[in-house]
Amino acid sequence: MCLKSKTLPGHFPHFETSNKHLSHCSPPPSSAMVTHYSLDNAISSFFESMTSATRQQCDDFALGHTGGQPSPVQIQGTFSYTVAVGATKILQFRVLDPSLDMHVMSLAKAVHPQFVASCKYHGTIGRSRPVHIYEMENLPGAAYIIARSISTIQSADAVSPAAQHCERPSEVRVYHTMMSTFQAGADHACSFFAQSWNSRRRLDLDNMATLQAEFESKCDVLTRSLPPRFTSNLHGVRQSPPSLFSETFPFVLNHGDLCEMNILIGRETGNITGIVDWAEARILPFGFALWGLENILGCMDSTGWHYYDNRRELEDRLWRAFRTGLTMRRRATCSSSEVRGWRACSGGMGL
Template sequence: MADEQLALEASINDFFHRSGLTSRDRLDCYNFVENLYPGRPISPAICQGYCSMTIFVGDDLVIQFRPESYRLNLQITDAAREVYRAFAPETKYLATLPESGLVVYSMRRIEGISFKLFRANDAFIARSTYYRMELCKDFAAFLAKSWNNNNVEELPLGRVGKSIITRLKSLAEGLPSRFLPAVRKVLRNLHQIEALPWVLTHGDIVAANIMVHPSSGKLTGLVDWAEAERLPFGTCLYGLEEILGEMTPSGFQYSGDAEELRALFWAELQRHLPELEQKSALDAVKLARDLGVLLWHGIAFDNGAIDRVVQEDRDVEEVRRLDAFLDLSGHVDLDWVSKI
């Protein structure tokens, strides 16, 4: 517990330092929350994001402080709520603090804990096949909600959606040569990917943003929709890998039952989306999955710049994810599917 507190303090301090803010600005944040919700218990979230500070108010409310450069697009967060219902938090703008310029939002707190904490605090349950089977099925059902949802057609394309070809060409020029076959395959077949439904896509599906019920492991929602935008269906399927394995000092390691769970996920996705029984549609979604892997792990974050191709010696974890995720590109063990 002491280590958790030290890590929490360090992450909050890092946020204020990166934002060019002071301890006084941090105190202003807490005073703002205390004045707005007098008498209610407040505490910082154990998992803090890179671009914000998050505070819990009671059991049902989240207050988040973000620099202007990481301001939320409320059109996007409203759309996420409309498409994914209770799996996305209801988000409202509250104020902009006059001294620090931090933008303040309130959000409905999604039930449960992050999969990252679940995995760390209750490793035996989190790694059991049964619990992750439930999570894989829930993740498939979650993604399927977007397929036939036409409510996002009016959303303008975001930074990634407007620059897919440009980014792929940069990846073809800058990635280590072993990844070039995957990039070229996606480029050759981009027309198939773009013919898929363009859906509201969460922009950062990692273990810290996947919320689960601590006693059942079932998916309760996703947090941090700041980078969400409209993209071809399947682009965020890189998130499945975060359920099937995790980063270790020696690289990204999959669990022993990963292939069984992967097959279960695809079978469940096809159950929710009969359109994927057509091989051409299923192949296009698998290509979109590869596109997502390349865009999310082939391009460095760099404080939100997302315009630099990752480098072997500089972006070790992202390159290791590329090695693991692209090696499994499009693979589904049909023997497992037949058993489900």
């Protein structure tokens, strides 16, 4: 399986696969990277095809701006060149098309102060095809998809029915790591969503109507394109927009790609240490990013998707942590709305 990467505004590129998304029960991508990924080739390709700026110009800027020797991060994005300077700074040189929206980054930092890296813009290098320069905190932790694979292999007696769906010993190890890691970070995960709920945004009726039409159109495309077995779920999702895109439901900043590569966790504690890749973030009804939680409630292997046998227990724990993280003023409003948001999300995940 050949890996390719998509840039993100942090130090962990978001992996995509040429055939399908990385399996939840597959081994961590490190072994595949050794075979299929070359750091030098990735850097050379970026400067040869994406920009008129040179690597030397970028390295010189990093050295002159910070006083420290730049070191390329292990995995580079397709549309950027990223270097670490010491343990605290990241400098990223991005081509024009995927350049970061600094307003969104500032809003994300304001809503989620402990999860989002601060970001500064430093202009451009290059003339005809310049790169845009961003300076960010080097957030601690490792991408969830990598960090979840560090537990020891459990005995056969300890393997639950859900874990038995996984096909190799390493997959059983991943299962148990995911359980312990998810439980350790559940409070952090839901405090992240509680922060969004507490920091509602305002949209005028015209913008709401435009967004509603956009998502109804997407549902219609899916209805025409997917096999009939999905019709029932699509019909349920299609009924949600009128209640979600209204003045009575909270609009919040939603992360657009809350996958396992964009959630950073501490290897020892399991606590969430950062959320990266805000390039696709938008103001939308609460719940449009909740699908990210589904990714850590189960695993995928060659036979399909399998929820863990304690999935409901974990969901209950999540919602308790979510309500605990709400301000008193917001807590009184969440009981019915959170269910609608969760159901809208779950309906989409069930496709």
